[in-house]
Amino acid sequence: MEEFKSLRELNPQLSSSLDWEYLGSDLAEVIFSKLPTRSIVRATSVCKPWHSIIASARFSASKKPWFFLYGQNNIYLKNNQAFAFDPEANEWIKLPTSLFPLPSSQEESFVGSSGYLFSSTFARFSFAKILKRNWRDTSPLNFSRCNPLVGVYSDESDVPRFIVVGGVRFIGGLVDIEERLAVEIYDPRSDSWELCPPLPADFPSGNSSQWLSSALFRGKFYVFGISSFFISSFDLSEHFWSEVQTLRPPGVLFSFLVSCQDRLVLAGLCNSPRGPSFNLWQIDEKTMEFSEIAIMPQELLHCVFDSDEDDKFASLKCVGFGNLIYIFNEEHHKNYPACVCEFNGDSGRCSWRRIPSLPDTENNFHKIISFCSTVCLDSILRGGRDGADQKELVSFA
Incomplete structure (x- = not known):
């Protein structure tokens, strides 16, 4: 406020509404980028200059991941x-x-990862950007499943791909010992799934996100047994599993x-x-x-x-x-x-x-579903259903 006071002292005729213009678009952009996500969205509604700065393609703000329950x-x-x-x-x-898929039954599950939300049932697999409603069904998985582990990574052309590991195939988590669920990788460009080797046999069939945790790290998708303490990693380039360790x-x-x-x-x-x-x-x-x-x-x-x-x-x-x-x-x-x-x-x-x-x-x-994920500010500010998502994000209590 001292800076704005000095401006008025230099020019008493200067109105307070014009003081903000002396910040300049570059400085205003830096200030906006430091604000929490909802404050940034609110700022777009204050005036046309602010909306123009925040909605511009060059505006970016690196935000900490949100915790979802x-x-x-x-x-x-x-x-x-x-x-x-x-x-x-x-x-x-x-x-x-x-903003979330309304479960059609107890068997439907969803999980969030790297800015995306995924829904899986025994009949379909779908995804959307977090805080967006434009859900997209993929082509059918080769192995239908519920409660799988899901990860998001980018290929050589910087296009996101989704890896699906584990899960259960039957109501109540019953296990088909004769059939292990293969790892599948989704390519959104071709709407196709690539079959890859399943989890190593050390991980019992029917392992789901309820008993496993996962992490994407340096080109590998790690799977870890929460209580079994088994760990193995899947190489996202070469498509093979490492030796299982404890x-x-x-x-x-x-x-x-x-x-x-x-x-x-x-x-x-x-x-x-x-x-x-x-x-x-x-x-x-x-x-x-x-x-x-x-x-x-x-x-x-x-x-x-x-x-x-x-x-x-x-x-x-x-x-x-x-x-x-x-x-x-x-x-x-x-x-x-x-x-x-x-x-x-x-x-x-x-x-x-x-x-x-x-x-x-x-x-x-x-049941409580929890995950930690980034929120894509760009999709909120420059996408959606005629600004409906922006308005709802501002009004969330």
Whole structure:
């Protein structure tokens, strides 16, 4: 404000509405790029010059990934609710469920990754940009499945491709021992699926995203057993699986694999004589050796899990992307408390904090779907149904 005051002192006739023009488009663009996503969208409605700057093709803003929670009620589908946490605004956003596929049955599942949302059933596979409604069905998978692992990567021509791994083929997760689900890679240009070798036999048939975690890292798609601790990687160029190894630091009860910045991270709950702790380890992708890099502060652990029961940690979940790792409790009566670990730049240091409480949930959920993903600001600002998505993003409570 001091800068604007000096402008008025130089020219008392200068109106406050013109002061902003003295910023210049370049400086205004820098300021807008630092704002949270919803604030950027709101700024497009303030005046034509601001809208022109933000809507221009050259405007870009690198935003931290959002944390998404979708509560599914298996009895009354209309009771489903969706939320997103913007770490830069430090706020939860209640999303309209119309942005997500309304499950036609209990067997339909979806997951988010790298700016895309995927829906899979035993009959179809579809995708859309996150926070967009333009859903697109793909050609049928060679092996229909539900609850698979899904990853997004770019080929040599910088075109996104989708890799689908694992999942279940039958209602209730029944397993066909005679038929393993092959890995399939989707090419959106030709609307075709390429068959690749299935998960190694060490991973039992019927493994789904409920029991596995995955991470894309340096041209490989890693699959990790949350409780089995088996790990293997699929080479996205050569299309083969690495030898299966066991990755289990001492005392770990269960853990999740996350691709975080320029490192592969294992995040898991440990049990030791001093009591439980939630630890992070950096993984050497060549040797699978691990080194501890962080431990969640005990006060945060007690905030997220405050029961004295032996199984109090069974509801723990962990997702991450970019430089953020979220740990949360999916118990409804606790209203899904969560905390986040943020890696800070090249120093490798990280900071922990509890995130605000989730907005009041109106309904009970039978299943919680969670993921961490970037949000494509470009598709919100320069796409959609005549600006409907922009208006809804601004108005989300």
